[in-house]
Amino acid sequence: MTLAPEELQTKGYNSYSFNDFVQKREELDWYKDEPFLRKTVEKFLGKEFDTIHERLLDFSPKVSKDWNRLAEQLARPEVRPYMLHYDAFNNRIDRIVRPSETHQLEQAVFGEGLFSSKMSPWESFVKRILIHQLGEAGVACPLTCTHGLVALLGQFPDDEYPELHEILLHTKEGIDGDFAIGAQFMSEIQGGSDLPANVLEAVPEGKYYRLYGNKFFCSVAHADYSVVTAKISGTDRVSTFIVPSWLPGDKVKEKRNSYQINRIKWKMGTAELPTGEIQYDGAIAYSIGPKDKGIAVAVGIVLTLSRLEIGIACAGFMLRASREAHLYSDFRTVFGQKIKDYPLSAGKLKKIENAAQRTTAGAFKIYDLFLQLDKPLNPGLKSDQPLEVRKQLFNLRELVLLQKICTTSEGAEVLKEAISVFGGHGVMEEFSSLPRIFRDVVVNEQWEGPRNLLLTQIYRDISRVVDWYAPDEFVRNILEGASEVTIEKFAAKLTDLLKMPVLGHVSDESIEAAIEWDAFCSAFFKAYQEVALNEIRL
Template sequence: MNITSQDVQARGKNSYTFDEFLEKRSNLDWYNPFLQNALKKYAGSQYDQIHNELQNFSLAVSSEWNTLAERTARLEVRPYMLHFDAFNHRIDRVVRPMETHQLEKEVFGAGLFSSKMPSWESFAKRMLIHQLGEAGVACPVTCTIGLIALLEQYPNEDHPELKQILQHTKEGLDGDFAIGAQFMTEIQGGSDLPANVLEAVADGKNYRLYGNKFFCSVAHADYSVVTAKISGTDKVSTFIVPSWLPGDKAKEKRNGYEINRIKWKMGTAELPTGEFQYNGALAYPVGPAGKGVAVAVGIVLTLSRLEIGIACAGFMLRAAREASLYGDFRTVFGKKVKDYPLSARTLKKIENAAHRTAAGAFKIYDLFLRLDQPLNAGTPVDQPLELRKQLFNLRELVLLQKICATNEGAEVLRDAISVFAGHGVMEEFSSLPRIFRDIVVNEQWEGPRNLLLTQIYRDIQRMTDWYPPADFVANVLEGASQKTIDEFAEQLIDLLQRPVCGEVSEASMEAAEEWDLFCDSFFKAYQTIALEELQ
């Protein structure tokens, strides 16, 4: 028998293709009916205008920007440092791929923080952007929000430079929108900001910074919020530090600091996170002196934590969408993945978590927008009692959302990856492995889980003299059944008498475990109410 070359080519040939799945995925509009419905409820009379804007915006995010985000995720184009130029000048250039620069320019060029853009339009656009994953732009967007809010909260006529910085970041200067960052962490303290030792030395009405910051994300930013102790004091203050002084950016001459290195992180890898050494950097004071911890936590970190909740919703919505699409496409053992009960259960669980998380993010943001001056360095005692309660509710909901959405988000991403089976862990097959790593990193940003669980517990303990725990539960879970409210109130009152934050013992560890479970189930009850309100 003679075997021809045509026979050889025909043998073992596999005609299977993913093209149908890829085509459907590439044509998905991320601004789907669920988001439209949620926006319609909260945007009110502005809905039609915002809806029209989002239709065009979504096309850019889900196609062109998504392509750029995928390209920036390649291992070979991760950010790196170029410390010196050819003439031995220290420049500390953060080298990033052109795709990142293009994506960053278009995202910030959208004027997300401008006074011309309605708040709900900005919110919805950011939720769409977060579906890209970090992509080198999500954290910069988040940090810029905090910097703008800080400058707006504490205007200072003695420093006209701050007014220009606000203009540059919020409205843009000649079409250029600046990027903000926040550098607070030091090697000895982590989230313990009172332990900061970075020194701020008075220089006329300004200051000069000396010392080290150990975890500085958005290392390429134009301006940063930096916490430091004024020389001779033991209290932390807050400063705005330009990365370059006027005329120096083009020369790559940094403002009295060096970037020692770029850190190697498991996620948000497109985002340059560095270690900074300050050698007399010019800094502008902002906010009351000695109140830097309260200012940083009450404004900057609160907004970052709020944005992380929005990001988690975006991550989960994308995971749910793509897992559902693949479950409807992929056939194994003669049936589509979605037609197996175990897989159908997983897909339903993913979708419910995504919708519940997104609904909760909308509801919390609505509360944020409705309150008068919701960003405070502590709970204001001079406000009417009911307003104080609402401000307290917002504070705790932001913390609960941060720890619960990041924790559940990691579970959702892992479940979504399992729907894809072996293809789920292939970095070039889908965005899910990358976003999974991003959400794990987000869980550690702005306070890890145990720190925030402790914060929530102590917050509630401190307010019991003017805000009974049962009232707190009833207000947060308004709309739930009386039985549900009573059960959570009883649990909370009991836990407040237990050694959740006491010395380590079997009893305290058991109480701590119950507190963790309580916070998780309590917040999911809140999210469930938010989701039911959309139906």
């Protein structure tokens, strides 16, 4: 028996629907419907804007709709990557099994040629901000690592290894439409971020090397090529190498380059990304960069780009969180009025929006400095460089570190606040992408050096350059455009902190100094972001 609508209402049937909200969310264009992002793009791209704007209008619907649907499908727990160690004939293959949606998304994203010489840096930058709004989605970290590999190969061309020219072509321009994926394997169980503690051994064999030992935390374990740090036999200095996952002709046979993937890590976030433990047993490797400056090469180029990208990703995360929280607050009615009409909710939404816009403005401003500098990626500052150049390079170095620790910390807070706007629905994985992106932010905070490590590095950096770069001048240069009161306040505080035992032996005094240093760095970078935001609003 079929009941009339009015009868259904009287028999406990609830006709409430989220359809209007879902439809509006699915119709959003993450570029066209984000006025602040478009305004920021217009300010920084200058003469390039008109051309790139049109390309972004074509590109954005793919990310906002098609790729987003794939990202949601491949994030399901039941399709997480897993290892298939042996084939049917008992051959060790260490195949990483990933869902078909991941392969579709990966081919589409890498097929854009984001690091190709045919694409301008600004176009790539804005497209990556849009891609990061997917969350990790199995492509964000691979993109970042590939960028680092491309930059490393470009910085140190080496005619001794024709293989490196082929790898650069494969990762940067693609070969017959196929774009290779890069990775960076540096962490070992005994050291983590402490690269000097590496014990992986590189044994010379003619002009090549063979690697022996273990890398314990290896994201993008499915990559075609990886940047690996190791110590050459008989030395105590870390060097940097490029390692192909398969030698020519072996990929189709699933015969790896003399290494095994012991297992895939089970992580709280970036779950779509295969992170493994790798055991090398004579893998062929190509040395790259000065052999006695492997750490400087790895950190100054590869990790710097990764840290820079994490800040860019946080801008994308926060923009999406703000957009969807505002959309839901305008849809959902509770206790007789919309969520956005409650002062407490309105204040939270304003806070989320401000954080998203500050973070976006700061990411653009730092990237603009990155593009202005000649060879901004350096394995250490050189004393023979002009003083002003050294200062600018130093500014960039510290801003990248500050952005990495501050945006990931605030990003987690912003995502948590945005989730709370949705109430109970905010923690439902099928209802919202925000819980997944929240976990990705938390994991990103640990990548490429956790907060305490980078806070220590920043303090040491500033302390080491005081003879040629006074703390008050550093503050004034970073906060150019802020009020004089703000500049003087931060300059005075930094000068005082450099006299305190921030890195001293543990005591009540050093603990308090360390707490003050942490708070200073957060406030200092937020002041920088405010300057960037005000420049866009003018």
